[in-house]
Amino acid sequence: MIAFLTGPMLWVSLLVFFGGLTVRAVMYVRGLSWQLDRVAYKPHMARGLRGAVHSIRMWLIPGGTYGWRQQPFMAAGFFLFHIGAILLPLFLIGHQELLQMAFGFSLPTLPSSVADTLTVLAIIGGLMLAIRRIALPEVRILTTTYDWFILAISVAPFVTGFIARLHLGNYDFWLTCHILTGEAVLILAPFTKLSHIVLFFMSRGQLGMDYNIKRGGAKRETAFPW
Amino acid sequence: MPQGTFCNTTPIGTEDELKALLGDKGGAQYYEEMKELDVDSDAIAALLEKTCQSRIRTWLEICAHCGMCADSCFLYRVNDRDPKQVPAYKIQSTLGELVKKKGKVTNEFMRHCVDVAWSQCTCCNRCGMYCPHGIDMGVMFSYLRGILNSQGFVPWEMKIGSGMHRVYNAQMDVTTEDWIDTCEWMAEEYEEEWPGLEIPIDKEDADIMYTLNAREPKHYPEDLAEAAILFHLAGENWTVPSTGWEQTSLSMFAGDWAACKMQVESVYNAIEKLRPKRVIGTECGHAHRATVIEGPYWAGREDGLPPAPYIHYVEWVAEALRTGKIKIDPEKKIKEPVTLQDSCNYVRNHGLAKATREIMSYIAEDFREMGPNREHNYCCGGGGGFNGIGKYRKERNKALQTKRDQILATGCKLVIAPCHNCWDAIRDLEEEYEIGIRWSFLKPLLIKMAIVPDHLKLPEE
Numbered sequence: 001m002i003a004f005l006t007g008p009m010l011w012v013s014l015l016v017f018f019g020g021l022t023v024r025a026v027m028y029v030r031g032l033s034w035q036l037d038r039v040a041y042k043p044h045m046a047r048g049l050r051g052a053v054h055s056i057r058m059w060l061i062p063g064g065t066y067g068w069r070q071q072p073f074m075a076a077g078f079f080l081f082h083i084g085a086i087l088l089p090l091f092l093i094g095h096q097e098l099l100q101m102a103f104g105f106s107l108p109t110l111p112s113s114v115a116d117t118l119t120v121l122a123i124i125g126g127l128m129l130a131i132r133r134i135a136l137p138e139v140r141i142l143t144t145t146y147d148w149f150i151l152a153i154s155v156a157p158f159v160t161g162f163i164a165r166l167h168l169g170n171y172d173f174w175l176t177c178h179i180l181t182g183e184a185v186l187i188l189a190p191f192t193k194l195s196h197i198v199l200f201f202m203s204r205g206q207l208g209m210d211y212n213i214k215r216g217g218a219k220r221e222t223a224f225p226w
Numbered sequence: 227m228p229q230g231t232f233c234n235t236t237p238i239g240t241e242d243e244l245k246a247l248l249g250d251k252g253g254a255q256y257y258e259e260m261k262e263l264d265v266d267s268d269a270i271a272a273l274l275e276k277t278c279q280s281r282i283r284t285w286l287e288i289c290a291h292c293g294m295c296a297d298s299c300f301l302y303r304v305n306d307r308d309p310k311q312v313p314a315y316k317i318q319s320t321l322g323e324l325v326k327k328k329g330k331v332t333n334e335f336m337r338h339c340v341d342v343a344w345s346q347c348t349c350c351n352r353c354g355m356y357c358p359h360g361i362d363m364g365v366m367f368s369y370l371r372g373i374l375n376s377q378g379f380v381p382w383e384m385k386i387g388s389g390m391h392r393v394y395n396a397q398m399d400v401t402t403e404d405w406i407d408t409c410e411w412m413a414e415e416y417e418e419e420w421p422g423l424e425i426p427i428d429k430e431d432a433d434i435m436y437t438l439n440a441r442e443p444k445h446y447p448e449d450l451a452e453a454a455i456l457f458h459l460a461g462e463n464w465t466v467p468s469t470g471w472e473q474t475s476l477s478m479f480a481g482d483w484a485a486c487k488m489q490v491e492s493v494y495n496a497i498e499k500l501r502p503k504r505v506i507g508t509e510c511g512h513a514h515r516a517t518v519i520e521g522p523y524w525a526g527r528e529d530g531l532p533p534a535p536y537i538h539y540v541e542w543v544a545e546a547l548r549t550g551k552i553k554i555d556p557e558k559k560i561k562e563p564v565t566l567q568d569s570c571n572y573v574r575n576h577g578l579a580k581a582t583r584e585i586m587s588y589i590a591e592d593f594r595e596m597g598p599n600r601e602h603n604y605c606c607g608g609g610g611g612f613n614g615i616g617k618y619r620k621e622r623n624k625a626l627q628t629k630r631d632q633i634l635a636t637g638c639k640l641v642i643a644p645c646h647n648c649w650d651a652i653r654d655l656e657e658e659y660e661i662g663i664r665w666s667f668l669k670p671l672l673i674k675m676a677i678v679p680d681h682l683k684l685p686e687e
Contacts (some may be wrong), residue, residue, distance in 0.1 A: 031280025038523035040530030059358055066602060067294055067356040074294060078358070132293070138302070139293035141309035142318070147291050196288045200359055203284055207360030214519060214530055216577020224577075225601050226355060 002172070005179045006098055013186040020190025021198045028202045037210070044213040051212020051224065052205030058226040059204055065226040077128030084122025084158065088115060089182070119162045126155035150193050156181035230259025235266075235378040237482060238389025247389065252616055253382025263378055265336055270329025273373060278325060282369060285361040286322050289314055295363065298356035300604040300628040301346055313353040313363040316342050321370045336379045343370050344381050345618035348610035348625075350570040355601065371481030380480055381615045387476025388485040395492045396440040396472040406468060408443040412451040421684060425454045428500060429465035434542075435502035435534075436466050437473040437493060437517065439510045439646050452669035453508065456543075459676055460551035464506075470496025473507045474646075475516030479611030483524065490521035497533045504535040506542045509667045511569030511645035512609070514538045519576055538572050540644050543668055544581040547588040558675040560590040565638040567596070567629070567652065568603035569645035577601075582644065585668065589675055594636045604628050606643070608651030626655040634661060641665045 034040050041048055058064040068075040089095060092115055096106040110118070130151060133143045157178055164174035188194055211217060211224045229235065231246075233256045238244050250256050295313040296302050302311035309315065320339045324331060347367040354362030374380060375388075390397050400408075409425040417423045426432070434457070442449040457464045470492040477485035497505055507514055518536045522529070546552040566586060572578045579600040586593040596603065607626040612618065629651060633641055643649040643665050652665040 028280050028284060031283075033279055034528070034530070035523065035526070036277055036279055037281050038520060038530075040522075040528060043529045055360065059360075065356075067298070067358065070297060070356075071294055074292065129292075136293060137309045138296035138307065138312045139291070141312060141315050142289075142291035142293055144291065193288055193290065196290065196359065199284055199288050203281075203288065204358075204360040206281060207354060207362060210362075215575045219577035221580065 001176060002179065005176065005183065009183060010098065010102070010179075013183040017186035017189050021195065024190055024195050025198045025202060028199060032206065037206075039206075039210045039214050041209065041213065044217075047217050048209035048213045051208040051210075051217055053208070054223045055208025055211070055226060056201055056204045067226075073128065074132060077125045077132065080121045080125025081129060081155075082125070084118040084125065085154065088118055088122065088158070088161075091115075116162075116165070119158050119165075122158050123155060123162065126151065126158070146193070153181060153185055153188065154194070157185060228264040229378070230256070230263060232256040232382075233259035233263055233378055233385075235376070237485065238385065238392055241393050244386070244389045244393050247382075247386055250382070256382045256385075257617070260337060260340075260379065261333065263333060263336075265329075265331060265333055265377060267329040267331070270324065270331075270373060270377065273376060274325055274329060277369075282321075282366055283325070285359070285366060286318070286325060288359055289318065289361055290359065292358070295353040295357050295361075298353045300350075300352070300607070301348075301625060304625055304628045311346060313347070314361075316346050317363045317366050317370075321366055321373075324370070324373065336374065336377060339370060339374055340379050340381065341618075343367050343374060344384070344611060344615060345621045348570075348605045348608070348612050350605035350609055351574055352570070352602070352604070355574070368478075368481065371479075372483055373481070375481035380482075381611075381617060383614045383616065384476065384480035384482075384611055387611075387614070388480040388482035390440075391472075391475065391477045391482075391485045391489045394440075395469065395489060397474050397476045398440040398444045400440045400444050400472075402469055405443055405471060408447050408450065409466060412447050412454065416451045416455065419684070420455055420458060420682070422682065423454055423458050425450070426465045428468050429463075430499075431501050431503075432463050432465040433503045434462055434464035435497060435500055435505045436464055436508070437471055437496075437505060437513075438466075438508040439474045439513055440472050441646060442508065449508070449667070449669060452673055455673055456546075456552065456669060456676075459673075459678065459682065460546045462551075465500060465502065467493075467496035467500055470494075470499075473513035473517045474510060475512065475521075476611070476614075478512065478516045478520065479614075486516065486520070487524040490517055490524050493517055493521070494525055494533050502534060504537060505532065506537055506539060509539045509644040509646070509649075509669065511571030511647055513646075515571035515575060519571075538576070538578055538581070540572070540578055540581045540585060540668070543672065544584040547585060552672065553677040554588050554672075554675045555677045559588075560640065560671070560675075561592070562640055563592045563594050563636065563638040564590045564640045564642060565594050565596055565633060565636040566599075567606060567641055567643040567645065567648045568599055568601075569643075569648050570603070570605050570609055571645070571647075573603065574601045582642075586642075589671065594638055596632045596636055604632065606645075606648035606651035607655065609647055613647060613650050613654070623654070623658050626651060626658060630655050630659050630661060633663060639663050642668060642671070644668050 062079045063069050091110045093109040096109050100106040132139050160174050160178035160181055164171055164178050189197055232250050299313045305311050320342050349364040349368050351362055351364035387397055409427055413425040475486050475489050522531050566582055607629045612622045641652055643652050656663055
């Protein structure tokens with residue numbers, strides 16, 4: 001089972017993930033229209049791209065925007081979860097061993113103490129995001145079953161992986177759960193809200209372009225105050 | 227009843243139709259007819275297919291339902307943090323549903339959308355600044371208004387407003403004749419006090435072409451005279467066009483995109499005909515949005531720019547003060563604490579916060595910022611057409627409390643509002659809540675403070 005999941009199934013998952021998200025990104029850009037969006041992308045491309053990069057960058061910095069500063073709890077939950085969600089899959093030693101086996105090369109790895117800490121923090125971050133969904137009326141009204149599913153499937157690989165790592169209960173069982181949920185995330189990403197993995201950059205960048213091309217980019221002396 | 231006499235999918239085409247609609251006081255019959263209006267689901271589906279592309283579809287799809295937009299919305303805050311006022315909820319439960327159901331919705335749903343689109347969002351675009359994904363719900367509400375409008379679901383005053391543009395090329399019934407008469411009248415009226423004062427009409431190749439808001443010639447013609455006096459003081463070579471002088475667009479608030487195009491093209495035609503070096507618009511926010519920011523796109527201009535450099539009045543004033551074209555008498559500077567209203571349409575949406583602050587540095591001794599301010603300022607409470615819709619007066623008055631409290635926190639009794647919509651909202655909030663403030667455009671203040679050069683002074687008796 002594990003051999004299949006870390007063999008052919010991993011290939012399929014990665015292919016769907018990278019292929020699917022690439023398609024989403026390309027489709028997004030192809031669907032932009034200067035007439036419908038009312039943004040003259042092409043004639044002001046350089047200024048637009050500067051706006052896009054700035055807009056993305058500020059939101060990737062903890063406390064970089066008014067929004068993050070005004071909502072520290074959300075910001076903490078968001079960054080704790082997402083930092084783990086990006087670093088752990090890429091640089092975990094166990095994952096690198098798979099990579100080495102499959103492709104004969106590997107990336108640098110995180111020391112296990114760092115990896116453990118990031119995992120715990122990511123789980124805490126996920127819990128914080130869940131708490132908001134329950135506790136805050138303005139988030140509760142928006143929350144659907146679908147949102148809970150996305151949150152659950154995103155946190156699941158961390159929880160299952162960490163249980164396996166601690167050798168609590170049946171190791172093989174938890175490891176299988178970890179691989180299954182991890183691959184589920186990869187396969188679902190292009191078809192669900194998880195597509196924000198790339199569409200965040202597209203959408204965030206688009207609004208940055210919009211502001212820098214059309215909404216005052218030529219007038220402001222400083223970059224837009226996100 | 228598929229189509230009402232007044233409430234229907236046909237835009238106003240003639241003066242008679244417009245007068246008949248105006249005759250339906252308060253839209254009593256109009257709103258009754260709206261309850262029976264058919265919904266053409268196929269037409270909505272086709273429109274969505276054609277116009278709801280990448281950007282908006284992605285926005286609707288990836289919204290993480292995180293609620294970070296809630297606090298950014300002044301209407302959410304002022305309405306006791308009602309979860310139904312969360313921007314994401316407002317747009318998902320209206321446009322989101324419409325897209326999901328591919329237009330297969332009921333009349334009741336459409337009327338609900340009308341209420342949300344015109345009384346729960348002023349298209350101030352503040353939420354887009356606070357959404358991690360950069361989802362701009364103001365843009366989407368404007369888009370939704372267009373869809374509703376195409377089905378005849380639009381507040382009575384909005385249908386009248388865009389009808390005015392279609393019939394008169396102006397938001398009010400000001401004909402070319404009325405306009406020219408007003409220019410001549412104002413020039414004569416003020417000439418005695420300001421020798422040599424002119425309002426030149428249709429002068430070709432002038433340095434400046436001036437455009438304005440139809441309310442000025444219609445209700446406050448002295449505003450036009452004040453603009454003339456300030457250009458006169460600054461020694462500007464300027465003109466107004468006989469047609470294409472109306473810079474505003476109530477059709478933008480109405481979502482009547484065809485009327486928007488007609489209106490803005492009348493201004494662009496005047497620019498092309500008179501070939502001014504640049505165009506200056508009056509102290510109005512949405513006029514600037516309509517003609518300078520959105521207008522080029524309605525007119526199909528690929529570079530996204532008007533045919534000539536087109537600036538807001540505050541940019542010209544800042545420049546005139548900076549270059550000394552207009553000099554302020556230090557004795558006459560505003561001594562009392564004074565605050566400034568940032569118009570969403572040209573501050574958040576066109577980056578002119580610096581110009582107004584530069585002006586304040588010349589004219590005010592005790593300028594106090596509202597909080598928040600600049601790009602992050604709150605809507606006056608009456609933007610996006612909210613001021614003008616009788617049906618939503620109660621909701622609008624509630625919305626004004628945001629600005630009331632911002633002004634009170636500054637401790638100022640004088641508010642400078644270089645925007646017609648903001649000016650109206652602040653006037654109305656004083657009427658409603660009586661907090662003892664005064665409010666003003668820049669022009670009358672500048673005239674009181676400006677040093678009159680010797681050669682423009684009245685000859686001594």
